[in-house]
Amino acid sequence: MYTTRRAYIKASGSGLAAILATSIAPSFVYGAHHAPQKKLGLAIIGLGGYATNNIAPEIASTSNVRIAGVVTGHPDTKGKAWSEQYGFDKDAIYTYDTIEKIANDDRIDLVHIALPNSMHAEFAIKAAKAGKHVMVEKPMATSSKDCQAMIEAAKKAGVLLGVNYRLHWEPHHVKATELLASGAVGDLTNGNYEFSWGYYNGLTGPNKDKIKKWLLDPVMTGGGALFDTGVYPIQAACYLTGKEPVSVRGFAATRHPEIFPEGVEETMSYELMFDDGFQALCRASYSHSFHECSTVGPNGKIEIMPGERGSVFGQSGRGNANPKLLFHNNKEIVLPQTLQQADLLEAFATAIQAGETSFKTPGEMGLRDIRIAEAVYKSACKDGRSVTL
Numbered sequence: 001m002y003t004t005r006r007a008y009i010k011a012s013g014s015g016l017a018a019i020l021a022t023s024i025a026p027s028f029v030y031g032a033h034h035a036p037q038k039k040l041g042l043a044i045i046g047l048g049g050y051a052t053n054n055i056a057p058e059i060a061s062t063s064n065v066r067i068a069g070v071v072t073g074h075p076d077t078k079g080k081a082w083s084e085q086y087g088f089d090k091d092a093i094y095t096y097d098t099i100e101k102i103a104n105d106d107r108i109d110l111v112h113i114a115l116p117n118s119m120h121a122e123f124a125i126k127a128a129k130a131g132k133h134v135m136v137e138k139p140m141a142t143s144s145k146d147c148q149a150m151i152e153a154a155k156k157a158g159v160l161l162g163v164n165y166r167l168h169w170e171p172h173h174v175k176a177t178e179l180l181a182s183g184a185v186g187d188l189t190n191g192n193y194e195f196s197w198g199y200y201n202g203l204t205g206p207n208k209d210k211i212k213k214w215l216l217d218p219v220m221t222g223g224g225a226l227f228d229t230g231v232y233p234i235q236a237a238c239y240l241t242g243k244e245p246v247s248v249r250g251f252a253a254t255r256h257p258e259i260f261p262e263g264v265e266e267t268m269s270y271e272l273m274f275d276d277g278f279q280a281l282c283r284a285s286y287s288h289s290f291h292e293c294s295t296v297g298p299n300g301k302i303e304i305m306p307g308e309r310g311s312v313f314g315q316s317g318r319g320n321a322n323p324k325l326l327f328h329n330n331k332e333i334v335l336p337q338t339l340q341q342a343d344l345l346e347a348f349a350t351a352i353q354a355g356e357t358s359f360k361t362p363g364e365m366g367l368r369d370i371r372i373a374e375a376v377y378k379s380a381c382k383d384g385r386s387v388t389l
Contacts, residue, residue, distance in 0.1 A: 040349045041068025043092070043108045043132070045099070045123050046115040047078045049212070050137070055112060056086065057319040058342035064349040068092060068107045071099050071123075099123065103130035110352065112164075112345070113137060116220045117227060121146035124161070128153040133160045133352050135345065138231050140366030142222030144374060147367035154363060162348050162359040163366035165235055166315060166340040169347060172324040175335055176295070176302045177240055179328060185297030188241055191280040192294050193233035195313045196225070199286035200266065203259055218263030224252075226268040226373055230284030232313040234369050237272050237280035240295050240302075244368065245272035245280070247388045250376035255287060270376045273386075300329035307337070316340045 042065050044051045059067050069092030072079045079093035094102060102108050110133035113123050121141045124134045134154060140163050141147045154161035167173040180188060202211040214220045221227050238244055252265040260266045267285035274280075291312035293304040304312050307323025314322040321337035351359050372389065379387040 039064050039066040040109040040352060041066060041107045042345070043067075043069040043071060043094070043102060043111045045071040045111050045113045045127070046119075047072045047074070047082060048114065051112075051114040054315055054317050055114060055341050055345075056082075058316065058339045059086075059345070061319075061339050061342040062346040062349070064353065065110075065345050068109075069094065069102070069105065071096060071102075071111070096123075099126050100130060102127070102132060108132060110135065110160075110348065116214050117142050117222050118220045121150050124150045125153040128157040128159050128161070131157060131159065133162075133348070135162045135164060135348055136366070137164050138366065138369075139222065139227050139373070140363065140370055142227070144367055144370045147363065147370050151363040151367065160348070160352055160356070160359050161363040162351075163361050163363065164341075164344060165361040165365065166344045167232075167235065167313065168239065168361050169338070169343040170324070170340055171335040171338060172304050172326040173236075173239070175326055175333060176293075176304055177242075179302050180240055180295055180297075181242060184299070184328060185295070185301060186299040187276075188278050188295060188297050190278070190296045191237055191240065192282075192292050192296075193236045193280060194283040194285075194290055194292040195229040195232040195311075196267075196283060196285035196288055196290045197229060198289045199225075199228075200256055200259060216259075216261060216264055218261065221264065223263065223373070223377060224254075224260065224265035224268065225284040225286050226250075226252075226265065226270070226376060228284065228286075229313070230268055230270075230282070230373065230376075231369055233270075233280070233282035233284065234272070234372050236293055236313075237282065238368075240293075241274065241278055241280075243274050243276070243278065245372060245389060246275045247273045247386050248372060248375045248379055249273075249384050249386050250378075250380035251384045252377075252380040260286070265380075268376065268380065270379075272372070303327045316342075 059065055067086040068088050070079055070082050071094045075093045075095055083090050111127045113120055113136045117139055120136050124136050127134050249271040251269045254260050254266040267287055269283045272280040293312045295302050305325045306312055307325050310323030316322045316339045323337050326333045375387045375389055
């Protein structure tokens with residue numbers, strides 16, 4: 001099943017390069033909520049379920065962002081409905097063919113790209129050329145080559161480029177990182193990180209017609225479970241340790257080939273090795289729903305667990321928080337539950353208003369993660385042999 005992916009990696013030409021020296025290690029402090037002079041205008045590109053249920057409902061919770069326009073393939077239906085619901089002018093409804101015109105729209109300061117993976121690079125580059133700051137969904141793109149092109153376009157245009165790694169502001173993940181950095185469990189030895197969800201059950205269940213099918217297209221996704229939720233364990237292993245892996249091993253499996261086509265693995269188990277001997281065991285799967293985030297040292301462990309109806313890595317939705325719990329050696333640390341998209345976009349707008357030249361989760365970080373994922377795929381193509389980054 002890996003012939004398509006192998007050809008893809010070969011074509012990208014940059015999946016195995018060393019991690020950029022400019023990759024920025026995350027800092028973990030709660031985002032400051034400043035009182036801005038004005039709210040920045042946001043245009044959402046792509047009005048699917050993610051934009052509708054996760055991004056838009058939280059904008060009202062920010063102090064410095066407002067929905068000012070949209071880019072959609074359905075301007076007369078979805079676009080019009082959004083205009084009426086969120087109160088922006090109908091002439092701020094753009095299509096994918098007319099997106100370049102936002103360059104002349106002073107009502108729009110930034111965009112949030114909520115499109116399938118394969119479309120991220122194209123529209124990030126177009127938005128940057130139009131002079132708009134860009135927030136892009138994860139994974140940043142389907143190849144490291146595209147990630148690099150996005151970074152270069154943003155730098156040339158003098159705009160900020162951020163990747164939606166919202167957990168860098170989520171209190172439980174922030175506190176876990178602070179505790180581990182302080183030596184709360186000693187020198188870190190191992191971590192177990194998994195973000196799997198029962199996509200297979202959804203595709204075969206009673207509501208299968210409502211399940212997004214583009215995840216089964218290897219061209220649109222760039223891969224399978226690894227390119228969907230698998231980025232989260234990569235992220236967790238990096239920010240919780242404050243380090244980046246030096247080698248990887250990957251093992252892919254598909255139990256239901258009648259559902260998951262060549263190039264879309266159902267499960268990817270992968271090992272990330274760090275230069276100090278820390279080992280992260282990770283998994284992303286469509287076969288089952290299971291979430292884990294535990295980091296271990298000689299003096300115990302720090303573990304993030306799902307709260308009631310919540311998920312370790314899951315996002316807030318429909319204006320409601322996604323509950324999480326944090327434990328230090330099985331003792332709970334009580335923290336607030338937050339709206340993650342609101343915190344992300346407020347921090348991004350604050351950075352724009354402050355004239356900052358980079359963002360806490362920049363394009364370079366997204367590029368790093370795609371290079372790691374490409375190396376995992378290369379290892380899986382070689383029966384799990386170690387691949388050096």
